[in-house]
Amino acid sequence: MSEVMDPPHAVAATTPPIVEIRGVYKRFSRSLDFAAKLARRLGVTVREDVVHAVDGVDLSIRRGEVVGLVGESGCGKSTLGRMVAGIMPPTEGSILSHGRDLRSLSGVEARRTKLRTQMIFQDPYASLNPRLKVEDIVGEAPLVHGLVRREDFAGYVDEQFRRAGLDPGLKKRYPHQFSGGQRQRIGIARALAVQPEFLVCDEAVAALDVSIQAQILNLFMKLRQELDLTYLFISHDLGVVEHLSDRVVIMYLGRVVEEAPAEDVFRSANHPYTQALLSEVPRIDTRKRAFAGVKGEIPSPLAPPSGCHFHPRCPHAMERCRIERPALREIAPGRRSACHLNDAA
Amino acid sequence: MSLPAVAAPGGPTLEVRNLRTHFFTRAGVVKAVDDVSFTVERGKVMGLVGESGSGKTVTGFSIIGLVDPPGRITGGQVLFQGTDLASLSEAEMRNLRGNRIAMIFQDPMMTLNPVLRIDTQMIETVQAHARVSREEARQRARDALGQVGIPSPDERLRAYPHQFSGGMRQRVAIAIALLHKPELIIADEPTTALDVTIQGQILAEAQKLCAQFGTALIWITHDLSVVAGLADDIAVMYAGKVVESGEVGAVLDAPLHPYTAGLIGSVPSRNRRGAPLSQIPGMTPSLLNLPAGCAFRARCPRAESRCAEPPPFAEYLPGRHARCIHPYIEEAVRA
Ligand SMILES: Nc1ncnc2c1ncn2[C@@H]1O[C@H](COP(=O)(O)OP(=O)(O)OP(=O)(O)O)[C@@H](O)[C@H]1O
Ligand SMILES: Nc1ncnc2c1ncn2[C@@H]1O[C@H](COP(=O)(O)OP(=O)(O)OP(=O)(O)O)[C@@H](O)[C@H]1O
Ligand code: SF4
Ligand code: SF4
Ligand SMILES: [Mg+2]
Ligand SMILES: [Mg+2]
Numbered sequence: 001m002s003e004v005m006d007p008p009h010a011v012a013a014t015t016p017p018i019v020e021i022r023g024v025y026k027r028f029s030r031s032l033d034f035a036a037k038l039a040r041r042l043g044v045t046v047r048e049d050v051v052h053a054v055d056g057v058d059l060s061i062r063r064g065e066v067v068g069l070v071g072e073s074g075c076g077k078s079t080l081g082r083m084v085a086g087i088m089p090p091t092e093g094s095i096l097s098h099g100r101d102l103r104s105l106s107g108v109e110a111r112r113t114k115l116r117t118q119m120i121f122q123d124p125y126a127s128l129n130p131r132l133k134v135e136d137i138v139g140e141a142p143l144v145h146g147l148v149r150r151e152d153f154a155g156y157v158d159e160q161f162r163r164a165g166l167d168p169g170l171k172k173r174y175p176h177q178f179s180g181g182q183r184q185r186i187g188i189a190r191a192l193a194v195q196p197e198f199l200v201c202d203e204a205v206a207a208l209d210v211s212i213q214a215q216i217l218n219l220f221m222k223l224r225q226e227l228d229l230t231y232l233f234i235s236h237d238l239g240v241v242e243h244l245s246d247r248v249v250i251m252y253l254g255r256v257v258e259e260a261p262a263e264d265v266f267r268s269a270n271h272p273y274t275q276a277l278l279s280e281v282p283r284i285d286t287r288k289r290a291f292a293g294v295k296g297e298i299p300s301p302l303a304p305p306s307g308c309h310f311h312p313r314c315p316h317a318m319e320r321c322r323i324e325r326p327a328l329r330e331i332a333p334g335r336r337s338a339c340h341l342n343d344a345a
Numbered sequence: 346m347s348l349p350a351v352a353a354p355g356g357p358t359l360e361v362r363n364l365r366t367h368f369f370t371r372a373g374v375v376k377a378v379d380d381v382s383f384t385v386e387r388g389k390v391m392g393l394v395g396e397s398g399s400g401k402t403v404t405g406f407s408i409i410g411l412v413d414p415p416g417r418i419t420g421g422q423v424l425f426q427g428t429d430l431a432s433l434s435e436a437e438m439r440n441l442r443g444n445r446i447a448m449i450f451q452d453p454m455m456t457l458n459p460v461l462r463i464d465t466q467m468i469e470t471v472q473a474h475a476r477v478s479r480e481e482a483r484q485r486a487r488d489a490l491g492q493v494g495i496p497s498p499d500e501r502l503r504a505y506p507h508q509f510s511g512g513m514r515q516r517v518a519i520a521i522a523l524l525h526k527p528e529l530i531i532a533d534e535p536t537t538a539l540d541v542t543i544q545g546q547i548l549a550e551a552q553k554l555c556a557q558f559g560t561a562l563i564w565i566t567h568d569l570s571v572v573a574g575l576a577d578d579i580a581v582m583y584a585g586k587v588v589e590s591g592e593v594g595a596v597l598d599a600p601l602h603p604y605t606a607g608l609i610g611s612v613p614s615r616n617r618r619g620a621p622l623s624q625i626p627g628m629t630p631s632l633l634n635l636p637a638g639c640a641f642r643a644r645c646p647r648a649e650s651r652c653a654e655p656p657p658f659a660e661y662l663p664g665r666h667a668r669c670i671h672p673y674i675e676e677a678v679r680a
Pocket of ligand 6 (some may be wrong): 179180181401402403519634
């Protein structure tokens with residue numbers, strides 16, 4: 001019996017947002033080591049390194065939508081994901097869940113909101129407690145929060161395991177006895193076990209072979225249809241993002257540079273960075289090719305370039321690009337891009 | 346403490362013969378690697394792909410001698426330039442690791458110490474195998490970070506691993522592996538956390554090493570398009586065994602083994618956007634009590650009664666092996 005699923009449907013623009021990110025910044029300053037502190041006390045000016053991980057992001061995600069988030073390694077995707085999941089507060093700006101600022105919530109409400117948003121972490125090694133049996137990793141939160149009764153615990157855990165493609169017979173083991181991809185699926189089972197409404201998937205399927213990846217992605221799509229789940233899907237795999245997302249957001253060095261319906265991005269990217277990214281995608285039909293190094297200097301979030309962050313690598317860079325930050329502006333209905341070239345037209 | 350040069354020049358850098366690594370757990374014996382054989386020539390890249398949990402990482406660990414109890418190599422041989430690595434002492438093995446054979450771990454924190462600054466770790470690594478001044482060592486570390494596309498290497502050297510993004514940590518681990526231009530690199534999912542541009546940079550560096558220094562590479566990955574673009578040969582693992590091997594283009598164009606075919610069919614770009622992805626039916630078998638015969642049997646569209654016998658790993662076409670009694674030969678010949 002094969003179910004027929006609709007292709008990603010456009011979620012009506014009128015659907016209220018489940019999450020809104022408003023003017024969000026996240027800066028990390030490197031804590032000074034002892035020598036530097038001493039030097040500073042002696043009156044020496046010591047430069048403190050500040051990483052501008054997320055540099056003014058606005059974004060809203062509607063209920064039932066799948067938003068793909070892509071961008072260079074280190075551009076702030078995980079940091080943004082953590083803030084959206086309420087695990088990390090922004091330095092500046094606010095994050096709203098169902099219209100309410102996460103910071104204004106307290107007690108039971110804060111906990112409930114947190115539970116409704118689950119994150120699947122990028123690193124399957126660091127995100128599982130090594131001292132817990134995997135059945136407890138998956139089943140503890142549902143038990144504590146009353147989603148399952150003690151007498152139903154075993155059956156519930158088995159179901160979560162099976163759903164994530166894991167053999168329930170392995171549930172008494174500890175994380176180190178699993179392979180990378182098996183650990184990733186434990187993380188997925190844990191996130192789904194608390195019946196969330198919003199999932200932040202940070203490279204959730206990167207550690208999986210393509211067949212199991214297909215199984216998990218099909219599960220995500222099915223849950224979306226059945227439970228109206230919403231996803232922020234962070235991934236470097238543009239094939240996966242294209243397959244799954246309604247809308248794609250592209251980040252570069254802490255900023256959103258383009259945002260558009262998935263088909264539009266993959267058919268005709270607007271921003272030069274997006275274009276560069278798409279041209280590098282390896283294809284399974286290409287054999288023994290010569291890979292190319294990055295052209296131009298890779299900028300650092302410690303000292304981001306002035307104006308448009310992409311200008312040192314942009315083939316179209318103009319004088320203005322070095323001075324003025326391009327605003328993220330609407331270039332067509334539902335499409336935004338941050339590039340000065342759009343002014344010329 | 347150099348290796349006796351047994352092998353004739355031009356011999357393969359690595360030969361793995363019938364390797365078996367089992368974990369003796371309380372619940373039973375996990376046959377994580379169970380009869381794995383392959384060869385990697387000098388300057389060549391072998392892509393190692395396969396089911397999650399099929400034994401790719403354990404194969405890598407077995408080659409460099411890092412299998413911890415309750416795991417144990419229970420059979421087979423690992424020949425590095427003709428020398429059986431089992432014959433080396435612990436000290437000789439340690440010297441070999443990091444110097445002539447390097448592994449880039451799936452978990453970068455296996456390479457990185459969380460409480461030490463990156464510069465401390467990298468300088469230590471340089472000085473462990475090369476007699477150079479601290480300043481020279483720092484310079485090499487700096488260059489290595491630049492090579493893997495880490496901007497502001499000077500400032501970044503002073504950071505701790507937790508201050509790096511996932512992909513940056515991975516790149517530092519790659520930089521450390523490249524430091525000594527080893528003769529063999531085993532890279533375990535080295536670019537999964539990287540975007541395609543940085544990935545391209547790393548792959549370009551890898552190709553340079555192969556071409557200039559004759560480094561042999563084992564590239565473990567789930568990304569078939571990376572294997573397609575980078576590797577010369579491919580080996581596909583399922584449930585602890587290599588089920589198919591051969592020249593990469595030939596295998597990807599017309600796989601012999603039904604598991605390989607299923608795997609290739611699941612790649613999103615081979616599916617209509619938004620439609621359910623084709624997936625291999627059924628679930629990965631537990632390695633604890635594999636049924637006799639072909640381990641893929643319960644999930645295979647071509648299974649027949651003969652599959653209850655263990656299929657041999659046979660050469661069906663020149664240079665192309667498969668562990669299947671009913672492979673897609675006509676399709677492969679036609680391709
Ligand atoms: N705890 C921290 N302390 C200091 N800097 C940090 C910390 N966490 C992240 N950063 C820095 O913030 C920037 C963004 O990191 P983030 O993990 O969000 O990137 P990412 O886009 O997820 O990258 P990747 O694709 O490699 O996972 C990086 O430059 C990183 O070094
Ligand atoms: N310490 C251990 N004790 C028991 N079983 C183990 C142990 N380490 C690994 N295994 C098992 O050995 C098998 C092979 O693991 P391995 O890590 O090599 O898989 P892999 O092919 O690298 O998978 P992935 O692609 O998910 O990383 C797995 O089924 C795993 O559960
Ligand atoms: S603003 Fe200028 S530098 Fe930036 S992407 Fe556009 S053309 Fe390139
Ligand atoms: S041996 Fe039989 S069951 Fe196994 S892969 Fe071949 S046809 Fe399928
Ligand atoms: Mg990340
Ligand atoms: Mg592995």
